[in-house]
Amino acid sequence: MHITVALIGFGNVGRALARLLMRKTDVLRQDYNLTFTVTGIATNSRGCAIDPGGIHLETALKLVEAGDGLRSLHRGDPVIETLDFIERCPASLILESTWLNPHTGQPAADYARAALRAGRHVVTANKGPVAFAYRELCELARQNGRGFFFESTVMDGAPVLGLGREALLATDIHRIHGILNSTTNFVLTQIEEGSSLEQAVQQAQQMGLAEADPANDLEGWDAAVKIVVLANVLMGADLRPADVDRTGITGLAVDDIRAAVASGERYKLLCEAVREGETVRACVRPVRLPLSDPLSQIRGTSSAVTFETDTLSHLTLIEGDPDPETTAYGMLVDMINITRERYL
Amino acid sequence: MHITVALIGFGNVGRALARLLMRKTDVLRQDYNLTFTVTGIATNSRGCAIDPGGIHLETALKLVEAGDGLRSLHRGDPVIETLDFIERCPASLILESTWLNPHTGQPAADYARAALRAGRHVVTANKGPVAFAYRELCELARQNGRGFFFESTVMDGAPVLGLGREALLATDIHRIHGILNSTTNFVLTQIEEGSSLEQAVQQAQQMGLAEADPANDLEGWDAAVKIVVLANVLMGADLRPADVDRTGITGLAVDDIRAAVASGERYKLLCEAVREGETVRACVRPVRLPLSDPLSQIRGTSSAVTFETDTLSHLTLIEGDPDPETTAYGMLVDMINITRERYL
Numbered sequence: 157m158h159i160t161v162a163l164i165g166f167g168n169v170g171r172a173l174a175r176l177l178m179r180k181t182d183v184l185r186q187d188y189n190l191t192f193t194v195t196g197i198a199t200n201s202r203g204c205a206i207d208p209g210g211i212h213l214e215t216a217l218k219l220v221e222a223g224d225g226l227r228s229l230h231r232g233d234p235v236i237e238t239l240d241f242i243e244r245c246p247a248s249l250i251l252e253s254t255w256l257n258p259h260t261g262q263p264a265a266d267y268a269r270a271a272l273r274a275g276r277h278v279v280t281a282n283k284g285p286v287a288f289a290y291r292e293l294c295e296l297a298r299q300n301g302r303g304f305f306f307e308s309t310v311m312d313g314a315p316v317l318g319l320g321r322e323a324l325l326a327t328d329i330h331r332i333h334g335i336l337n338s339t340t341n342f343v344l345t346q347i348e349e350g351s352s353l354e355q356a357v358q359q360a361q362q363m364g365l366a367e368a369d370p371a372n373d374l375e376g377w378d379a380a381v382k383i384v385v386l387a388n389v390l391m392g393a394d395l396r397p398a399d400v401d402r403t404g405i406t407g408l409a410v411d412d413i414r415a416a417v418a419s420g421e422r423y424k425l426l427c428e429a430v431r432e433g434e435t436v437r438a439c440v441r442p443v444r445l446p447l448s449d450p451l452s453q454i455r456g457t458s459s460a461v462t463f464e465t466d467t468l469s470h471l472t473l474i475e476g477d478p479d480p481e482t483t484a485y486g487m488l489v490d491m492i493n494i495t496r497e498r499y500l
Numbered sequence: 501m502h503i504t505v506a507l508i509g510f511g512n513v514g515r516a517l518a519r520l521l522m523r524k525t526d527v528l529r530q531d532y533n534l535t536f537t538v539t540g541i542a543t544n545s546r547g548c549a550i551d552p553g554g555i556h557l558e559t560a561l562k563l564v565e566a567g568d569g570l571r572s573l574h575r576g577d578p579v580i581e582t583l584d585f586i587e588r589c590p591a592s593l594i595l596e597s598t599w600l601n602p603h604t605g606q607p608a609a610d611y612a613r614a615a616l617r618a619g620r621h622v623v624t625a626n627k628g629p630v631a632f633a634y635r636e637l638c639e640l641a642r643q644n645g646r647g648f649f650f651e652s653t654v655m656d657g658a659p660v661l662g663l664g665r666e667a668l669l670a671t672d673i674h675r676i677h678g679i680l681n682s683t684t685n686f687v688l689t690q691i692e693e694g695s696s697l698e699q700a701v702q703q704a705q706q707m708g709l710a711e712a713d714p715a716n717d718l719e720g721w722d723a724a725v726k727i728v729v730l731a732n733v734l735m736g737a738d739l740r741p742a743d744v745d746r747t748g749i750t751g752l753a754v755d756d757i758r759a760a761v762a763s764g765e766r767y768k769l770l771c772e773a774v775r776e777g778e779t780v781r782a783c784v785r786p787v788r789l790p791l792s793d794p795l796s797q798i799r800g801t802s803s804a805v806t807f808e809t810d811t812l813s814h815l816t817l818i819e820g821d822p823d824p825e826t827t828a829y830g831m832l833v834d835m836i837n838i839t840r841e842r843y844l
Contacts, residue, residue: 176811180670183670184670187669187670188669188670307667313811313812314812314815315663315666315667315668315815318663318666318667319659319662319663319667321666322659322662322665322666322667322837322842323651323659323662323663323666323833324659325531325532325832325833325836325837326524326527326528326531326532326832326833326836327829447791448797448799449797450794450797450818453792453793453794453797455792458814462820467520467657467825467826467829467832468657468658468819468822468826468829469820469821469822469823469826470802470818470819470820470821471658471659471817471818471819471820472816472817472818472819472820473815473816473817473818474794474814474815474816474817474818475812475814475815475816476806476813476814476815476816477813477814478812478813479813481811482811482812482813485671485811485812488669488670488811489667489669489670492669492670493666493669498666
């Protein structure tokens with residue numbers, strides 16, 4: 157099988173995906189009988205390129221990493237903006253990893269909508285489309301007979317959503333809880349080890365974990381978006397991030413964080429979704445966990461989630477030490493599973 | 501879709517599966533458009549029953565739990581033994597949960613062989629067929645266009661093997677390690693809390709965890725069989741249980757187990773498979789783990805496994821507090837995934 161793919165977003169994750177696609181070309185052919193051509197790349201600040209004959213990924217990476225644009229790789233009329241790119245790029249599958257506005261889910265939700273309407277499969281690492289328009293996009297994908305997969309939206313490349321689709325079958329998930337935001341977990345770990353809040357945030361920014369404005373992470377918005385994704389996809393809820401009862405870590409005093417450690421506990425920013433009768437209630441808040449709780453052992457940038465269901469008492473998934481390639485890997489797995497028609 | 505299924509084995513797991521099938525009948529129909537008829541049940545000590553019109557599961561459960569045999573439910577010529585049952589029972593799928601001889605993998609390996617040759621899908625909770633004849637049985641399943649699934653062989657109903665099939669794609673797993681035997685983990689936890697080895701083993705037997713002869717667990721055979729399943733299925737190895745470098749927990753002194761706790765560590769019976777060049781080396785041995793290692797927090801009958809791959813640094817799956825229905829649930833998931841043709 158041969159597929160044409162387009163990349164939207166060519167930041168840390170998009171470029172890691174390009175490198176991963178190059179590195180895994182032989183394995184995809186040998187193990188999955190899958191070959192691919194990248195027919196387009198759209199970026200926010202480096203322009204767009206469409207080439208039906210195939211874009212050479214190594215050249216595209218070199219251009220962008222040298223600070224140049226992609227326009228020299230483009231064939232045909234200039235591309236006006238990303239929606240124009242989605243319409244015109246001859247690709248059966250879109251791999252999307254753009255920046256998210258956590259309060260609106262845009263522009264990624266519009267990209268997914270446009271791509272599915274144009275009959276393209278969509279793989280996104282972007283929580284926006286799922287947190288704000290999950291039901292609509294699923295229905296659109298179904299009507300067009302296309303796949304809409306988003307493994308990398310929660311816990312990077314760890315197969316949380318694949319688990320739901322392929323393993324947590326015919327079961328009633330009554331509670332999901334976990335540590336889903338790496339920046340706050342890293343910051344809490346650093347404070348326990350002696351840093352101030354400011355030092356810890358600065359270090360997270362230097363590592364590329366936290367944005368220039370870290371409020372999105374520290375105030376629990378990123379965590380809220382992620383628990384909404386899990387609640388909507390795995391528990392049949394229809395929540396929006398604003399529905400989440402949300403408290404970030406900015407109200408925690410450094411002394412309290414260290415006092416917890418001294419008494420054999422650790423503060424964690426816990427995300428939780430619980431079924432209550434016909435509804436699902438979600439919250440994000442700092443909680444003191446005893447060291448005997450496996451979630452208390454999740455340090456630094458690692459993350460974890462526990463499912464409680466009527467057939468599996470407790471099932472926990474932990475992802476240790478992720479990097480941008482981990483997120484890209486989740487997208488690669490989605491791409492393989494779409495070509496294997498796992499969306500049917 | 502309607503399928504006919506036969507149960508081989510009607511002990512704790514087989515009966516839990518029968519109850520689960522009854523409880524999930526409506527969900528299977530609503531969520532997966534799947535209906536089923538149980539056309540046969542084969543037991544070791546309670547006889548066999550075949551009824552092409554369908555066996556009433558509640559009646560079968562009542563008979564066996566009252567100490568009676570199943571022969572009153574049988575229609576047609578008497579069934580001589582299980583291989584005769586497999587040949588004659590009109591079922592498209594076999595759900596097998598019989599007792600295992602860990603040194604030979606029999607008789608379950610022969611059952612799987614016969615069922616696949618007769619053109620039936622096979623779901624087994626039995627490690628024997630996979631640890632002793634994985635490649636042969638996969639090839640047989642492929643030739644016959646049938647599914648051969650075995651989620652419940654390792655960590656009960658936790659989706660370890662489903663993860664490999666659906667999520668750990670195009671990745672090179674270079675190490676798997678975990679705690680895979682519940683009896684020894686329970687015994688170690690009980691000893692840490694003050695029991696003697698004999699008391700802990702007796703309690704495990706009373707709970708139905710350990711066999712009358714607990715050597716299979718305590719000497720690491722069960723753990724060895726499980727790490728062989730993971731190495732063969734997920735790492736492409738071709739090991740047998742006798743190839744595993746195996747040390748059980750019988751050589752550990754109660755004082756050493758408690759001394760480890762006093763110095764902030766815990767003994768665990770660790771299973772490990774590591775790629776070394778072209779080969780995979782497997783071992784089972786008691787190891788002292790620091791409390792900061794998430795595997796040290798696996799208490800009682802819980803189990804855990806960590807994968808290290810070239811695309812996911814560390815991915816850990818923990819199953820907390822399993823019971824016989826957890827194992828049955830893994831078989832139900834396999835049954836659904838076979839009807840969804842996930843084996844293709």
